[in-house]
Amino acid sequence: MGSLRETVRSLPKAELHRHIEGCVSTPAIIRLGRKHGLKLPSFDQAELDALVKLKAPMACLDDVLRMFAIAQSVFVSLEAVEEIVFEMLEHARLKENVVLLEARYSPDFMLRGKALDWGETLGLISRTCAAYEARHGVVCGVILIASRGYGLASAEKTVDFAVRHRRLIAGFDFADSEAAYPASLYRGLAARLRDAGIPLTVHSGEEGDYRMVEETLRELKPRRIGHGVRAADEPSGRLLEIIRSQGVTIETNPWSNYLTHAVDSIEAHPLPRFIRAGVKASIGADDPEILDTDLNKEYLLALERMGLELKDLVRVGRSAVEGSFLSADKKEEALRRMPEH
Numbered sequence: 001m002g003s004l005r006e007t008v009r010s011l012p013k014a015e016l017h018r019h020i021e022g023c024v025s026t027p028a029i030i031r032l033g034r035k036h037g038l039k040l041p042s043f044d045q046a047e048l049d050a051l052v053k054l055k056a057p058m059a060c061l062d063d064v065l066r067m068f069a070i071a072q073s074v075f076v077s078l079e080a081v082e083e084i085v086f087e088m089l090e091h092a093r094l095k096e097n098v099v100l101l102e103a104r105y106s107p108d109f110m111l112r113g114k115a116l117d118w119g120e121t122l123g124l125i126s127r128t129c130a131a132y133e134a135r136h137g138v139v140c141g142v143i144l145i146a147s148r149g150y151g152l153a154s155a156e157k158t159v160d161f162a163v164r165h166r167r168l169i170a171g172f173d174f175a176d177s178e179a180a181y182p183a184s185l186y187r188g189l190a191a192r193l194r195d196a197g198i199p200l201t202v203h204s205g206e207e208g209d210y211r212m213v214e215e216t217l218r219e220l221k222p223r224r225i226g227h228g229v230r231a232a233d234e235p236s237g238r239l240l241e242i243i244r245s246q247g248v249t250i251e252t253n254p255w256s257n258y259l260t261h262a263v264d265s266i267e268a269h270p271l272p273r274f275i276r277a278g279v280k281a282s283i284g285a286d287d288p289e290i291l292d293t294d295l296n297k298e299y300l301l302a303l304e305r306m307g308l309e310l311k312d313l314v315r316v317g318r319s320a321v322e323g324s325f326l327s328a329d330k331k332e333e334a335l336r337r338m339p340e341h
């Protein structure tokens, strides 16, 4: 048992789906809360843990949103943002052996109600990642998110911002509220991103049904799908064949899907079916601090409860690198550090 854990921990990994806002540890919340004189519901680690970590499948979405609100409240200064991003990178490298990391955030969510400038904050996050990469060899990139729940004007503002800062980002994502804000609303924005040469991933098929994934592929033509769970429900297998033949990568997040009821159990997660269908699939932790997970836990779940083998996880890791939005030379560098089979 101990040795399987160590095998998993030491396996070089690539992470494509990690939200910076979901990477704020409880000690960081307390530390930054004290430093900036913030009003937190508690400054006791055990008490605060209970308020910011989802330990069992959620009772209602509002509970999770409250957890995110506490984590979001500490993004109050550039120093705070830098500390959080640095801690995220340290965890990924030292505890999970991540060699390629794409970190994403929604500027309108992270910085809502704050005095921070979007451009300065992105510049700082980008510099922090670049410096870390130069020093420690973890290749990294930043994905900007439009939070659909904030409405179309917010998405337009975020796409404008992304196009203006094209050089600093690896890609773009439309996240959350897919049922209320269907893909067709974003067709024009997706085309703008394509014209600007910005690769797109879309949170799709986490809720609703498989038709949403079909609509996302048709309307937005993303290179990757976040979650994509519902794609496996399409009965004929045609949708998975489309995903496979288009070379679209599905960024799976198994523990997240279990906690939000996208799957009833880890055993029922469609990752093994994606792999059997020849679809390129990655494994991500989504919001590791809030969901109390990381890639070690996700990989162990895949081995112990989904019936996958180590060679499948090696393939998942290589698929993640191949589906990454980073430059070809950075991907080469990451692939060189990963096992071949």
Ligand SMILES: [Zn+2]
Binding pocket: 017, 019, 175, 203, 226, 286
């Ligand atoms: Zn996500």
